[in-house]
Amino acid sequence: MPEKVGSQTIVFQNDVCISSYAAVVGAKEGEGPLGNGFDKVYNDELVGEDSFEKAESRLQTTAVQTAIKKSGMTEDQIDYMFAGDLLNQCIGSAYGLKDFAIPFLGLYGACSTMALSLALASLFVESGVAKHTIAVTSSHFCSAERQFRFPLEYGGQRTPTAQWTVTGSGAAVVSCGKNGPRINAITFGKINDLGVKDINNMGAAMSPAAAETIKAFLDDTNTSPKDYDLILTGDLGKVGSDLLHELLLKDNISIAENHNDCGLMIFDLEGQDVHAGGSGCGCSASVLCSKILNEFKSGKYKNILFCATGALMSPTSTMQGQSIPSIAHLVNIVK
Amino acid sequence: MPEKVGSQTIVFQNDVCISSYAAVVGAKEGEGPLGNGFDKVYNDELVGEDSFEKAESRLQTTAVQTAIKKSGMTEDQIDYMFAGDLLNQCIGSAYGLKDFAIPFLGLYGACSTMALSLALASLFVESGVAKHTIAVTSSHFCSAERQFRFPLEYGGQRTPTAQWTVTGSGAAVVSCGKNGPRINAITFGKINDLGVKDINNMGAAMSPAAAETIKAFLDDTNTSPKDYDLILTGDLGKVGSDLLHELLLKDNISIAENHNDCGLMIFDLEGQDVHAGGSGCGCSASVLCSKILNEFKSGKYKNILFCATGALMSPTSTMQGQSIPSIAHLVNIVK
Numbered sequence: 001m002p003e004k005v006g007s008q009t010i011v012f013q014n015d016v017c018i019s020s021y022a023a024v025v026g027a028k029e030g031e032g033p034l035g036n037g038f039d040k041v042y043n044d045e046l047v048g049e050d051s052f053e054k055a056e057s058r059l060q061t062t063a064v065q066t067a068i069k070k071s072g073m074t075e076d077q078i079d080y081m082f083a084g085d086l087l088n089q090c091i092g093s094a095y096g097l098k099d100f101a102i103p104f105l106g107l108y109g110a111c112s113t114m115a116l117s118l119a120l121a122s123l124f125v126e127s128g129v130a131k132h133t134i135a136v137t138s139s140h141f142c143s144a145e146r147q148f149r150f151p152l153e154y155g156g157q158r159t160p161t162a163q164w165t166v167t168g169s170g171a172a173v174v175s176c177g178k179n180g181p182r183i184n185a186i187t188f189g190k191i192n193d194l195g196v197k198d199i200n201n202m203g204a205a206m207s208p209a210a211a212e213t214i215k216a217f218l219d220d221t222n223t224s225p226k227d228y229d230l231i232l233t234g235d236l237g238k239v240g241s242d243l244l245h246e247l248l249l250k251d252n253i254s255i256a257e258n259h260n261d262c263g264l265m266i267f268d269l270e271g272q273d274v275h276a277g278g279s280g281c282g283c284s285a286s287v288l289c290s291k292i293l294n295e296f297k298s299g300k301y302k303n304i305l306f307c308a309t310g311a312l313m314s315p316t317s318t319m320q321g322q323s324i325p326s327i328a329h330l331v332n333i334v335k
Numbered sequence: 336m337p338e339k340v341g342s343q344t345i346v347f348q349n350d351v352c353i354s355s356y357a358a359v360v361g362a363k364e365g366e367g368p369l370g371n372g373f374d375k376v377y378n379d380e381l382v383g384e385d386s387f388e389k390a391e392s393r394l395q396t397t398a399v400q401t402a403i404k405k406s407g408m409t410e411d412q413i414d415y416m417f418a419g420d421l422l423n424q425c426i427g428s429a430y431g432l433k434d435f436a437i438p439f440l441g442l443y444g445a446c447s448t449m450a451l452s453l454a455l456a457s458l459f460v461e462s463g464v465a466k467h468t469i470a471v472t473s474s475h476f477c478s479a480e481r482q483f484r485f486p487l488e489y490g491g492q493r494t495p496t497a498q499w500t501v502t503g504s505g506a507a508v509v510s511c512g513k514n515g516p517r518i519n520a521i522t523f524g525k526i527n528d529l530g531v532k533d534i535n536n537m538g539a540a541m542s543p544a545a546a547e548t549i550k551a552f553l554d555d556t557n558t559s560p561k562d563y564d565l566i567l568t569g570d571l572g573k574v575g576s577d578l579l580h581e582l583l584l585k586d587n588i589s590i591a592e593n594h595n596d597c598g599l600m601i602f603d604l605e606g607q608d609v610h611a612g613g614s615g616c617g618c619s620a621s622v623l624c625s626k627i628l629n630e631f632k633s634g635k636y637k638n639i640l641f642c643a644t645g646a647l648m649s650p651t652s653t654m655q656g657q658s659i660p661s662i663a664h665l666v667n668i669v670k
Contacts, residue, residue, distance in 0.1 A: 001336065001462070001463050002462055002463065002464050003463070003464070004414070004463075004464045004465065008414075008438045010464045027487065041479075050655075053651055053652065053655065054655065054657075066517050079339070079343075079456070080523060084443065086424075087649065087651070088423040088424070088649045088651060089421075089423070089443070089445065089647065089648070089652075090443045091648070091649045091651065092649070093653045093658060093661050094526060094647035094648075095647075095652060095660065097526060098526040098527075098647075098660040100525075100526075100529050101525055102525060103343045103522075103524060103525050104417040104523070104524070104525060104526050105442075105444075105451065105455075105523055106442060106443040106444045106451070106647070106661060106662075107440075107441060107442055107443065108425045108441040108442065108443040109440075109441045110424065116440065116441070120440075120455075123462070123464070126462075127336065127337055127461075127462040128337065128338070128339075129337050129338070129339045129345045129456070129458070147651075158662065187438075188415060188438040188439070188440055189438060189439070189440050190435075190436055190437060190439060191429065191432060191433040191435075193433050193438050248486065256386075257565035271670065282487070301363070301582050311428070312424065312429035312430075312433075312441070313424065313426065313429075314421070314423045314424035314426045315423070316388055316423060316426065316482075317388065317424075317426045317430060320385075320386050320388065320389065322389075322430060325429050325430065325433040327439060
C-alpha cells in the first residue's frame with residue numbers, strides 16, 4: 001500500500017519500475033546534444049502527415065508503440081494509459097492514442113504533464129490495480145507556435161526569455177517488479193501564481209511552482225538536495241532555472257550543484273538559436289525517456305528527482321489580462 | 336486494497352463515500368426541472384466577472400467552496416483535488432481553483448471529466464493515500480459557444496441534433512468512511528471512434544463509447560441492468576440516448592427501463608428550446624451533485640451507474656476533417 005508522508009508526498013512500498021521507455025523527436029532535437037539517445041528522429045516536420053497536429057499525434061503513437069515493443073509485451077498487457085499534451089482539447093493524445101484498445105485517462109498539466117502522467121501511472125501499479133501502465137506526452141514546435149503565438153509564416157520575433165517548444169514525445173511503461181529504475185515516491189503540486197504576466201517568460205512564471213514542490217518533497221521525506229544525484233526540472237530553461245535557485249536559497253536550500261533542466265539539456269543554447277531553452281510537454285518526456293533513464297542503466301544515476309513544471313494559462317486568459325498560474329509535479333526515481 | 340476485476344473495472348474493498356457535494360448553475364438551468372435542487376442559481380451569466388471564461392472559473396470556485404463548507408471541514412483537510420473543463424488549456428479549472436492550497440491534478444476527458452475526476456478522487460481514498468479528496472468540473476454556455484462554435488453575437492442557427500452546453504459546476508467531496516453514498520466500483524473507458532464527423536451531433540459520436548463502457552462494467556462485475564436503480568449517462572441527449580439503447584440491444588442488453596441521461600434531465604426539452612438536450616462538463620456534474628445524490632438521501636436510489644461521456648475532438652481537428660473520438664468513464668454509487 002502506498003503511504004502518504006508529510007503534506008503532499010506519497011511513498012511507495014512495493015516494487016514499481018519503469019520497465020521500458022522510448023522517445024521520438026524532430027530534426028532540431030535530433031541535432032542537439034542528446035541526439036544520439038533518441039529512438040527515432042524525424043527529419044520531416046509533418047512526420048508523413050498533412051498537418052502539424054496530426055504530426056504531433058503520430059509522435060505519440062510512435063512513442064507508445066516503440067515503448068511497448070521494447071518492453072517485449074503486447075498492447076493487451078497494458079492495463080491503463082495516461083496521456084496529455086498542450087493542444088486545445090488535448091487532441092495530440094486523443095487522436096494519437098485512439099487506436100490502442102487500452103483504457104485511457106486524459107490529463108492536462110501543461111508542460112508538467114509527463115510528471116503527472118508518470119506519477120499516476122506508478123500509483124496505479126503501486127495500488128495493485130494494474131500490472132503495467134503507460135505514461136506519454138508530446139509537443140510539436142509548429143502546432144504550439146500557431147496555437148499559442150503566431151502562425152509560422154508570420155515570422156514573429158522571439159524575446160531572449162522565450163523558450164523553443166520541443167517537437168517530440170516520450171513514453172514510459174510502468175510495471176510491477178524490479179525490471180528497471182524504480183519509482184520510490186511522488187509529489188503532486190499545488191497551483192502557484194505570483195502574478196507573472198509575461199507570456200514570453202514561462203520560466204519565470206513556473207519557477208515558484210518548482211520551488212514549492214521540490215521544497216514540499218524534501219520536507220515531507222526529510223531529505224536534502226545532496227541526497228540526490230540529480231534534481232531535474234522540466235523545462236524552466238535558463239531564466240527559470242536561475243530563479244528557481246534563488247527562490248530555494250531563500251529557504252536555505254541549495255540545488256546549484258546537482259540541478260539540471262530538460263529545457264537546458266535538449267538544445268545547444270549557444271548554437272541552436274533557442275534563446276532560453278526548450279519547453280513543451282514533449283521536452284521533459286523525451287529527455288527523461290532517453291538520456292536520463294539510459295544513465296540509470298549506465299550506473300551514473302541512482303537516485304534522482306524529476307520535477308516537471310507547467311504554465312496553466314491559455315491565449316484567451318492572457319488576452320484577458322490574467323496572470324500565469326503554474327504547477328509542478330515530482331517523481332523520485334531510484335536505481 | 337482496490338481490486339481489478341475483468342478487463343477494466345476496479346472494485347473497492349474499503350468504505351469510500353461522497354461525504355458532501357454542491358452544484359451551482361446559471362439562470363436557464365435554474366428554470367429547468369431540477370431548478371430547486373441546486374445550491375445556487377446565478378441569474379447573471381457573467382457571475383459578477385467581466386468575461387465568460389472568468390465566470391466559468393467562478394462557478395468552479397463556488398462549487399468547491401460550497402461543497403467543502405457543507406462537509407463541515409476546512410480546505411486544509413482536503414488532500415487532493417481533481418478537476419477539468421472544456422476550455423482550451425482547461426483554464427476554467429486552473430483559474431477557478433488556483434487560490435485553494437490543495438494539490439491539484441488536472442484532467443481532460445471533455446464531458447466525461449466528472450466521471451474521470453470522481454473515479455480518481457475515489458481511488459486515492461480507497462488506496463489510502465488520501466482521507467478526503469474533491470472532484471469538480473464545469474462548463475458555461477457562452478464560453479463554450481464562442482470557443483467551439485460561433486460568437487453569440489453571430490446568432491448562428493442550431494441543428495435539431497445539437498445540444499445546449501450547461502452553465503454550471505458540480506463538486507463532490509470523497510472521503511473514507513460511510514458518511515454518504517458509497518463508491519463501489521469504477522471503470523475507465525477506452526477511446527472509441529466509429530467515424531462520426533458531424534460536430535452538431537455529439538450524442539451520436541459518444542453513444543458507442545457509453546455502450547462499450549457500460550458493457551465492460553456489466554461483464555466485469557457479472558451483473559445486468561436490472562441490478563441497478565438507474566443507469567445514468569452524462570450527456571448523450573435525445574439522439575445519443577436512443578442510439579445507446581440500440582447499440583446495447585445488439586448485445587442483448589436492455590437498459591430502456593432504467594436509463595436516464597443528465598442532458599435529458601436538466602432541461603425541459605419541449606419548453607426550453609435546447610434541441611437534443613444539455614451537454615458540457617458542467618451538465619453531468621451539476622445533475623449528479625444535486626438531484627441524483629439527493630435521491631440517495633431520500634432513499635429512492637440504492638445502486639446506480641454514473642457513466643459520463645466525452646467527445647475528444649477540437650475545432651482544429653474538425654476543420655482538418657477528422658472524425659470524433661469519444662470516451663466514457665463509469666462510477667458505481669451505492670447506498
